[in-house]
Amino acid sequence: MKINKQEFKEWVITILIALVLVIIIRTFILDSRVVPTPSMVPTIQPWDRLFVEKVTHRFKGLARGEVIVFAPPEQSHLKDDLIKRLIALPGDTVEIRAGKVYVNDEPLVEPYLAEPIQYEYPLVKVPEGKIFVLGDNRNRSYDSHEWGYADLDSVKGKALFTYWPLERMKYWK
Numbered sequence: 170m171k172i173n174k175q176e177f178k179e180w181v182i183t184i185l186i187a188l189v190l191v192i193i194i195r196t197f198i199l200d201s202r203v204v205p206t207p208s209m210v211p212t213i214q215p216w217d218r219l220f221v222e223k224v225t226h227r228f229k230g231l232a233r234g235e236v237i238v239f240a241p242p243e244q245s246h247l248k249d250d251l252i253k254r255l256i257a258l259p260g261d262t263v264e265i266r267a268g269k270v271y272v273n274d275e276p277l278v279e280p281y282l283a284e285p286i287q288y289e290y291p292l293v294k295v296p297e298g299k300i301f302v303l304g305d306n307r308n309r310s311y312d313s314h315e316w317g318y319a320d321l322d323s324v325k326g327k328a329l330f331t332y333w334p335l336e337r338m339k340y341w342k
Contacts (some may be wrong), residue, residue: 200326201240204252208304211283212236213252219341221278223326231255231321233272236328236341237302245316250325253302253312257295259321265290265314270303281327288313298322304340314316 172180172249174316177181195201204213213236221238231237235255241247257263257272264270268285271292287339288306295301304310313319330340 197331198222201250201332202250205249206221207309208306209236209252209254210306210309212281212305213328213331214253214337217331217337219252219331220329221326222329226324229243231258231300231324231327233258233261238325238328239300239302239319242316242319242323242324245311247311251302251312251319252328253304253310255300256303256313257301259295259297259299261295261301262292263290263301264292283308284308288314291317300324 188290200223202219202221204215204217207215226237233255236252237255238250238252241249241251245251256270256277260274262274263272265286266289268287270279270286282305284307288308293301295318298321301313302319303312303314307314328341331337339342
């Protein structure tokens with residue numbers, strides 16, 4: 170079968186349009202991430218793959234309890250993006266005592282934790298432009314209780330759903 174110049178040109182244009190759409194979607198709308206560590210166990214297992222939605226947090230803001238992806242703060246000495254649970258927003262107070270997290274003097278209800286927290290964190294007020302994040306595997310997560318606050322503007326998106334492995338497929342609210 171011989172392809173003429175017109176058909177070849179149409180194929181090239183179609184492929185280029187598809188590539189541009191993929192780049193736009195991955196850059197601005199939806200991205201795929203692999204979780205390489207156990208910091209979010211039991212919610213997310215190591216090597217789970219999930220989609221990250223990058224749009225709505227820019228317009229609706231973020232809510233406490235959401236699982237987010239963000240660039241690590243400089244003081245963490247990490248280079249790869251992190252996936253953690255958003256615990257406190259700018260202006261909130263946060264404290265960890267007696268195995269529980271308190272935000273604005275209210276204990277968080279955290280049914281996703283597998284074990285009680287085995288450390289304390291003093292009462293602090295989250296500065297403007299900052300957020301406080303923790304991994305669900307609280308005793309084995311490198312997070313805000315170790316390196317402090319992350320920048321609010323470093324948030325890249327919210328976990329949308331886990332798609333791999335199939336037996337752990339889950340939509341995130």
